[in-house]
Amino acid sequence: xxxxLFTILAIYMxxxxxxxxxxxxVKKYQKKDLKPKTSFTIIVPFRxxxxxxxxxxxxxxxxxxxxxLFEVILVDDSSEEKFQASIFTFHISQINNIRISSSPKKDxxxxxxxxxxxxxxxxxxxxxxxxxxxxxTFDNYIQENKIxxxxxxxxxxxxxxxxxxxQQLDLTSLQGATIGxxxxxxxxxxxxxxxxxxxxxxxxxxxxxxxxxxxSGDDVFxxxxxxxxxPHEVHYLKADEAIVTTKPTQxxxxxxxxxxxxxxxxxxxxxxxxxxxxxxxxxxxxxxxIGFFLVLFxxxxxxxxxxxxxxxFTIDFVLLSKTNQFLTKDRIKSLLxxxxxxxxxxxxxxxxxxFGTYKWKGRSFRS
Numbered sequence: 092x093x094x095x096l097f098t099i100l101a102i103y104m105x106x107x108x109x110x111x112x113x114x115x116x117v118k119k120y121q122k123k124d125l126k127p128k129t130s131f132t133i134i135v136p137f138r139x140x141x142x143x144x145x146x147x148x149x150x151x152x153x154x155x156x157x158x159x160l161f162e163v164i165l166v167d168d169s170s171e172e173k174f175q176a177s178i179f180t181f182h183i184s185q186i187n188n189i190r191i192s193s194s195p196k197k198d199x200x201x202x203x204x205x206x207x208x209x210x211x212x213x214x215x216x217x218x219x220x221x222x223x224x225x226x227x228t229f230d231n232y233i234q235e236n237k238i239x240x241x242x243x244x245x246x247x248x249x250x251x252x253x254x255x256x257x258q259q260l261d262l263t264s265l266q267g268a269t270i271g272x273x274x275x276x277x278x279x280x281x282x283x284x285x286x287x288x289x290x291x292x293x294x295x296x297x298x299x300x301x302x303x304x305x306x307s308g309d310d311v312f313x314x315x316x317x318x319x320x321x322p323h324e325v326h327y328l329k330a331d332e333a334i335v336t337t338k339p340t341q342x343x344x345x346x347x348x349x350x351x352x353x354x355x356x357x358x359x360x361x362x363x364x365x366x367x368x369x370x371x372x373x374x375x376x377x378x379x380x381i382g383f384f385l386v387l388f389x390x391x392x393x394x395x396x397x398x399x400x401x402x403x404f405t406i407d408f409v410l411l412s413k414t415n416q417f418l419t420k421d422r423i424k425s426l427l428x429x430x431x432x433x434x435x436x437x438x439x440x441x442x443x444x445x446f447g448t449y450k451w452k453g454r455s456f457r458s
Contacts (some may be wrong), residue, residue: 113274
């Protein structure tokens, strides 16, 4: 048993080590202050977001980008109360979602695409805030590189609580894996809260066709289709001035359901690398739990578990600390407690996502 657990740990450490290598292979990008040329349509699907949308739109109004080069389309997915947008200097339109599949968000983006007149689409979420040089940084990168799709980073605006610190740690691990996989030329994951692509490229991929029975995954499935078709035209934008900030969930139940929604799409990945990495991480966390219970029931001596935990935490810490430094420029908070709890939480989410149901925006979905 001990040999098996350490074999799993060795595979886990090699995998995380490769992601760390990949993370450094993706070079940080600094905008060059090129004259803006790219025209963007910002698509924001929303449902019952009257509290958050004004803050997002306010951040759009502060963008350091010509108002005639971007417009905003808000897609209302059957909100209980209608949202009325204020008057802004940029063009903003509001449309209703046309449901044609099992995925409200994919339908919202597909609906909005029919109204897009610009060359590029960039998606974000209603509970986000974008930095002032967001579009300018995307534009500069697009001008300097021949690409059709560009993924960006997302971080949390956290308060001083274990719940928020835990979510930041979890998101940091996902962002680290995302950046690392791009550095290895094995990109398989991104975040739809900061995701840009050419309208023509979206159409050439037939949009979300083939995976619209899955409620989530408007980002990763499109990314994986894109990489399968044109890998050299899909890049990651590792830039401080292009990091979008979003809100963490406000209770553990909502966090659990959110992570189940995220995990539910893993089994449908087209990326072999993504599937294998998901399994390695799952068994790495599961082996930690098994080791814990072996010590708890005195089946093995505690030095075994101490060594196992030390090795796992060490490799995790390298990826987490480097990614967190990029995302927040701050130290990781509640690291030890979150790291001890994370394997149990992550394994439970993974197992539940295989057969359970979850709630999202007041609706129930099956994994």
